[in-house]
Amino acid sequence: MKKITKLTKRMIALTGTLAAIFFAGTIAMADDMGSMNGMSGMGDMSSPSKTMSATVGHGKGVVKAIDHKKGTVTLKHGPIKAFGWSGMTMTFTLRHPSDMKTLKKGEHVDFDVVQDGQGAAIITKIHPVH
Numbered sequence: 001m002k003k004i005t006k007l008t009k010r011m012i013a014l015t016g017t018l019a020a021i022f023f024a025g026t027i028a029m030a031d032d033m034g035s036m037n038g039m040s041g042m043g044d045m046s047s048p049s050k051t052m053s054a055t056v057g058h059g060k061g062v063v064k065a066i067d068h069k070k071g072t073v074t075l076k077h078g079p080i081k082a083f084g085w086s087g088m089t090m091t092f093t094l095r096h097p098s099d100m101k102t103l104k105k106g107e108h109v110d111f112d113v114v115q116d117g118q119g120a121a122i123i124t125k126i127h128p129v130h
């Protein structure tokens with residue numbers, strides 16, 4: 001599940017696009033996207049909803065590790081209220097792998113995170129705080 005396949009990347013990109021469309025309120029979610037809507041992972045998102053969850057969590061943390069090959073960053077983060085998550089150390093996928101360039105181990109960061117519905121937490125924005 002940790003392995004990011006080409007398909008997963010495409011689905012993540014598509015999820016972002018659909019979320020944007022959802023916010024714009026221009027069209028309804030396509031029925032054939034139903035299989036991507038189930039939320040899983042750390043949150044208590046019990047009932048899979050027909051609409052895409054576009055909830056964005058905001059967190060603060062410290063960079064523990066950076067994996068340039070996988071495009072992931074491991075953070076010791078504080079609570080993320082939007083998802084009901086308490087503080088922990090975990091690994092996130094970066095939506096924009098170029099964000100890794102600005103990160104250093106031990107650095108304090110602010111970040112925005114979304115869930116992809118397949119158990120992965122995707123950081124959409126991250127920047128150092130001083």
Ligand SMILES: [Cu+2]
Pocket residue numbers: 042077085086087088089090
């Ligand atoms: Cu966590």
